Amino acid sequence: MKKKLVASLAAAMVLGVAGTSFAASNPFVDVPAKHWSYDAVTKLASAGIVDGYGDGTFRGDKTISRYEMAQIVAKAMAHSDQATAEQKAAIDKLSVEFAEELEGLNVRVTKLEKNASTVKVTGEARLRYENYDNDDANHSNSLILRTRIHLNGQINDQWGYYGRLQSENxxxxDIGKSNDTVTMHNVYVKGNLFGTTTTIGRFDYVPNFGLIMDGRLNGVKIGFGNALKTELYYGKQQDKDLWGGYEAPEVQPNLEVLAGTLKYATSKATTLNGGYYQFKDTETTDSDDTMKVWEAGFRTQLAANWALKASYGQSDADEDDQAYFAQLDYKGADKSKVGSYGVWVGYRDLEAQAAPRPTFDGKWAEANGFNGGKGYEVGFNYTPALNTVLRVKYVDMKKSTDDATIVGDRNSKFLQAQAEFFF
Incomplete structure (x- = not known):
């Protein structure tokens, strides 16, 4: 390997030395100030990564051995505490490539470190407060800390693995409002199969904007298409608190799901979306226990900071079969941009038999609307520090119908405030 190549590669991943001040003196007589590699070589020498030869030359065109390259990598590893995440990833890849030579230099490279380039561990913690009020003067609130650890592993150049550990505290x-145990919440493999992107296992299932479904599916998802992006789903719903009504979640069935979604960009600003879903209760043989739902919607960028999204859905139920929502967004908090923020306002009308589990906190604010709900939502999010996002939203929901015979059906108000931390 040519030294000049080593210098250019190493300079791209070196330890934050680019922001360090160095003496103006030339460290090597054969690297003049006007040479293309002068800045990179000077910084590497000042950081102690390269030291040239005893006669004051660098000999950048000389081919070096793997052992000499391993020495450079070892010095970079010693300074990795100053490196950015991207630079550390480059150092990790080099340490894997020269693992045997590094061990010969007594540089510790554990088995885990050798796999650092293919295994990534990240996490997030969410502290959420919720407060419910309804017109029967009932009141409840909760404070839940949810922790998630994400495991991403590369199986080969075609397939990868994902696992999500979760605990809610x-x-x-209060008894019954938390799960203090750690569970494998999601787990799947994902890769290329016959020209499609295929996901197999348990994964989040939130098609389009979540008007129809927000849950987890045990099954398979197949995605394909460029201009017209298509996703096909088949499996069994993991979550049980579905379709509202009187039955407690533990006695509700895990629905079998067969679905397909479409997405098409008509321009840089506007994207159309649609979906068809079939939900079946496989615990009975009654053909009436199959519900079919379709939806259509769009998202359009009205201006640089303004966006509008909306969707309409309808099931084949005999009544209470429609759902729709519209939401106007201004900007939006980005966890990587301190000071970024966003606000939104939306309206929705979700009838009881229109969708099994929408993303809008259930049919209405208390997540158990027996006869659906309609109302508005306003919200605000903000990034006060890197990888930290605060969010507050308020929801005011009314009954979709005025059927006084529905026990427990009532108007409600809902306040949610949360802080999310990503690491």
Missing amino acids: NLRG
């Missing part, structure tokens, strides 16, 4: 200590 009720900081109020």
Whole structure:
């Protein structure tokens, strides 16, 4: 390997030395100030990554051995505490490539470190407060800390693995409102199969804007298409608190799901979306226990900071079969941009038999609307520090119909405030 190539590669990943001040003196007589590699070589020499030869030359065109390259990598590893995430990733890849030579230099490279380039561990913690009020003067609130650890592993150049560990801790200590155990919440493999992007396992299932479904599916998802992006789903719903009604979640069935979604960009500003979903209760043989739902919607960028999204859905139920929502967004908080923020306002009308589990906190604010709900939502999010996002939203929902015979059906108000931390 030519030294000049080593210098250009190493300079791209070196330790934050680009922001360090160096003496103006030339470290090598054969690297003049006007040479293309002068800045990179000077910084590497000042950081102690390269030291040239005893006669004051660098000999950038000389081919070096793997052992000499390993020495450069070892010095870079010693300074990795100053490196950015991208630079550390480059150092990790080099340490894997020269693992045997590094061990010969007594540089510790553990088995885990050798796999650092193919295994990535990230996490997030969410502290959420929720407060419910309804017109029967009932009131409840909760404070839950949810922790998630994400595991991403590269199986080969075609397939990868994902696992999500999750634990929810009720900081109020109320019985039945938390799960203090750690569970494998999601787990799947994803890769290329016959020209499609195929996901197999348990994964989040939130098609389009979440008007129809927000849950997890045990099954398979197949995605294909460029201009017209298509996703096909088949499996069994993991979550049970579906379709509202009187039955408690533990006695509700896990629905079998067969679905397809479409997305098409008509311009740089506007994207159309649609979907068809079939939900079946496989615990009975009654053909009436199959519900079919379709939806159509769009998202358009009205201006640089303004966006409008909306969707309409309808099921084949005999009544209470329609759902729609519209939301106007201004900007939006970005966890990587301190000071970024966003606000939004939306309206929705979700009838009880229109969708099994929408993303809008259930049919209405208390997540158990027996006869659906309609109302507005306003919200605000903000990034006060890197990888930290605050969000507050308020929801005011009314009954979709005025059927007084529906026990427990009532108007409600809902406040949610949360802080999310990403690491």
